[in-house]
Amino acid sequence: ETGVTQTPRHLVMGMTNKKSLKCEQHLGHNAMYWYKQSAKKPLELMFVYSLEERVENNSVPSRFSPECPNSSHLFLHLHTLQPEDSALYLCASSQGFGDSNYGYTFGSGTRLTVV
């Protein structure tokens, strides 16, 4: 157990479905992140939350909607996705945004397949 837990581990959804990815950390960290990992592409930072406020949104399509109700939980709500959105979605946390002395702690990811 890495300290960052993501559910579900695998998700298959149709293009008209609505689903949510969940991330949970109990490390006392104040910053949380969503990354997208596609085959043969660098890790893409999608969203950053610091103290429950969104501080970064890297031109992500609106069909991805993040939510951070408290510093321990982060969600990624998905709707009307496209097949090219199929990827591994990784959640990470750190003590503070910009305070990366010890790097980020990653979850195991959710493998998303859009059909």
Place this chain on the structure above:
Amino acid sequence: GEDVEQSLFLSVREGDSSVINCTYTDSSSTYLYWYKQEPGAGLQLLTYIFSNMDMKQDQRLTVLLNKKDKHLSLRIADTQTGDSAIYFCAETTSNTGKLIFGQGTTLQVKP
């Protein structure tokens, strides 16, 4: 801008040393990291080095940093089959505080 580059693939024999290389462009990098990703798993922090250091050793791992050339390397001594994974180089800078990753180097260890 920030850019981190790595070679994509390295193959070694069990027992040999592996050296994975990384170059970065941002001279304001503060910390540099090596992460390991095993199949079906997330990223695991292996080690990190502060930008005012030029070497760090941790058991079988040796990190070398050449700040002048913006070059970072990870040496794994006595490489084992369990070391087969994707290794990511990453940096944070004082400008953004964000963690920027390279494309990852796939290490294949042959018995």
